[in-house]
Amino acid sequence: MALTYSSVTKKIIMALAGLFLISFLIVHLSINLLLLFDSSRESFNVAARFMATNPVIQVMQIVLFGGFILHILVGIILQIQNWMARPTRYKIEGYSQSSFFSKFMIHTGAVILAFLVIHLFNFFFKAKFGEMPEVMIDGTLMEDMGLLVIEKFKEFPYVLMYLVWLLFLGFHLDHAFHSALQSLGLNHSKYTPLAFGLSRALAILIAGGFILIPVVIYVTQ
Amino acid sequence: MNLTLKIWRQKNATSKGRFVTYQVNDISTSSSFLEMMDVLNESLVIKGEDPVAFDHDCREGICGACSMYINGHPHGPDKAVTTCQLHMRKFKDGDTIVIEPWRARPFPVLKDLIVDRTAFDKIIQAGGYISVNTGGIPDANAIPIPKVNADLSMDAAACIGCGACVAACKNASAMLFASAKVSQFALLPQGRIEASERVQAMVAEMDKQGFGNCTNTGACEAECPKEISISNIARMNREFLSAKVCAPKVKEQSGGGI
Ligand code: HEM
Ligand code: SF4
Ligand code: FES
Numbered sequence: 001m002a003l004t005y006s007s008v009t010k011k012i013i014m015a016l017a018g019l020f021l022i023s024f025l026i027v028h029l030s031i032n033l034l035l036l037f038d039s040s041r042e043s044f045n046v047a048a049r050f051m052a053t054n055p056v057i058q059v060m061q062i063v064l065f066g067g068f069i070l071h072i073l074v075g076i077i078l079q080i081q082n083w084m085a086r087p088t089r090y091k092i093e094g095y096s097q098s099s100f101f102s103k104f105m106i107h108t109g110a111v112i113l114a115f116l117v118i119h120l121f122n123f124f125f126k127a128k129f130g131e132m133p134e135v136m137i138d139g140t141l142m143e144d145m146g147l148l149v150i151e152k153f154k155e156f157p158y159v160l161m162y163l164v165w166l167l168f169l170g171f172h173l174d175h176a177f178h179s180a181l182q183s184l185g186l187n188h189s190k191y192t193p194l195a196f197g198l199s200r201a202l203a204i205l206i207a208g209g210f211i212l213i214p215v216v217i218y219v220t221q
Numbered sequence: 222m223n224l225t226l227k228i229w230r231q232k233n234a235t236s237k238g239r240f241v242t243y244q245v246n247d248i249s250t251s252s253s254f255l256e257m258m259d260v261l262n263e264s265l266v267i268k269g270e271d272p273v274a275f276d277h278d279c280r281e282g283i284c285g286a287c288s289m290y291i292n293g294h295p296h297g298p299d300k301a302v303t304t305c306q307l308h309m310r311k312f313k314d315g316d317t318i319v320i321e322p323w324r325a326r327p328f329p330v331l332k333d334l335i336v337d338r339t340a341f342d343k344i345i346q347a348g349g350y351i352s353v354n355t356g357g358i359p360d361a362n363a364i365p366i367p368k369v370n371a372d373l374s375m376d377a378a379a380c381i382g383c384g385a386c387v388a389a390c391k392n393a394s395a396m397l398f399a400s401a402k403v404s405q406f407a408l409l410p411q412g413r414i415e416a417s418e419r420v421q422a423m424v425a426e427m428d429k430q431g432f433g434n435c436t437n438t439g440a441c442e443a444e445c446p447k448e449i450s451i452s453n454i455a456r457m458n459r460e461f462l463s464a465k466v467c468a469p470k471v472k473e474q475s476g477g478g479i
Binding site for chain 2 (some may be wrong): 004005006007008009010011012078081082084085086087088089090091092094095096098099100103105175178179180182183184185186187189192
């Protein structure tokens, strides 16, 4: 079905799914940062429990998985069509562009996806189906998600893996926000230069923020 | 100046091509790139060889025929010029220049550096016009048009249909060309009447011809000899989206045989 959509519709789907994923990253990062500001892990654990039990969030979780699948599938279809449109390559490849990382979206996307699977096994599936340490907070027994995170990031290979992964996320995000606006037709002589700056700022803040967590835990533990 | 040229030679549409190296000597720095090619071709004719076939017509930067992919740039290294307007002083004595045809599935090579750009004509035929009834000529100033819109429309109409945007794009996408043609009409009251049918028909034809999709890289804008802005692509997407949401249903079709 998505196959028969026109180029512009595909890009609009891609942009909407991408913007939704960015909003998810911001929520995810905000909760993770609680770990750095509250060494008792209480606020993080309470937030994690909320995310795991609140019915609205449970529905959003399904929407999120759907968003990821849509973004990935349409991204792959677009890319295959793009490769097919140039069967013979140039001897000297062109090198003019205004958005460098736009040329590597499928590659940075593939790296994100590969590590995402490992990441889900490390935390998400473990919390959902595995054995978890528990703590008592305000009279309720809850899973100590924070401890799981801290134990993981005491191991150097994991810290390194997350560093590389999040760096690629940053590269992907550098050509994400402004590109999505352009795809949606939201271009304006006054605000588009701002969107480029905002896109880079989002990439640095989101990737940098996520990187901070394993690094700080590894250094301080 | 003396130059080494590596030129794509291909006998016809079905034969396999290859690069052939030529030497040209005593090229004037004030000659144009096409004049340099003429010098090469004259020497080939004298030797009894087949001259290099390339498209050209006006030689003054307005027809868009002179398609050459020079050292990784459509229309060569200079900004905002066509190959015919490219001066040899942009190169240095002893340089090696690699010349290739446009590379895109919808632009098959016919011979050497000449490609078939019928795909662009098909996109225009799909909706790149306004329908007017015959009759008396309307008064030029009867319909007021904001100056900004008139200017933006003129900027879009500067597109000469050369195909450099497709050649430059990593996806061989024709979005810059199509969006310029959609925009020049969408910005004017005369063009608004058929705007929603036009954008849907032109996008559909563009996809059908097998051009790639836009990744918003901006290479097209950087290489376009007429400096057409990618804000036109955003306008086309906007027009397309509002046509999809508001106008009666039109069946969509994907490109590239998928
Ligand atoms: C949380 C993770 C992700 C976020 C926030 C994100 C966000 C975005 C955004 C906003 C865009 C720009 C859309 C546009 O140009 O209209 C984009 C493009 C793209 N994304 Fe992602 N993405 C993510 C993960 C992935 C993954 C896992 C893949 C795997 C294949 C992927 C593949 C692509 C591709 C191929 C494009 C370029 C599409 C094109 O224009 O040709 N992304 N992404
Ligand atoms: S948009 Fe520019 S590069 Fe593309 S066909 Fe028109 S003039 Fe040529
Ligand atoms: S020959 Fe007409 S634009 Fe170059």
